[in-house]
Amino acid sequence: DAKTTQPNSMESNEEEPVHLPCNHSTISGTDYIHWYRQLPSQGPEYVIHGLTSNVNNRMASLAIAEDRKSSTLILHRATLRDAAVYYCLHYDNTNAGKSTFGDGTTLTVKP
């Protein structure tokens, strides 16, 4: 199964930018890259996704490497509410609906 690899944990200070990396070396040309986050006792929440170009939305930015084997989720100003487990996954576009979550990065935000 296609799997992504992420650091187990990262720390950030409040109001500073955070860069969360993800490796997806087995990604194929049509697989989208998705990021979700999960707060304790909640279901995952969509953050952002992209295919080749960098993407921005109100929550975050997604920077995708030119070879697409890695990506970085950027939170521009971390807040205490951003403390969560962040999951990167790539979505197998040839096997409709199939995606495999990575092990996730636990982000701690310090005041």
Next chain:
Amino acid sequence: DTEVTQTPKHLVMGMTNKKSLKCEQHMGHRAMYWYKQKAKKPPELMFVYSYEKLSINESVPSRFSPECPNSSLLNLHLHALQPEDSALYLCASSLGTSGRNEQFFGPGTRLTVL
């Protein structure tokens, strides 16, 4: 309405019981998913329905039986479960199964099998 609802929130069942988990969305999504999540682990895909037809079954034991009665509802029927099946069961939906579409997750059902 951009919400996926799941009932019940918590369920405790014995190994001989039969129970069902329910999931509902009213966003017009045509893809619905069941995931299983153990403590401190990522969600694992179990089933995918596309246009009310089962499109992916990730080799899930037959004691888990999914059902999609219409485009808004998804059930997971449970029978003769084992204690190791205790987990958070998450439902999700998306516009379609393409990777272009983000998934919306429900809050989950916390299942304990005694």
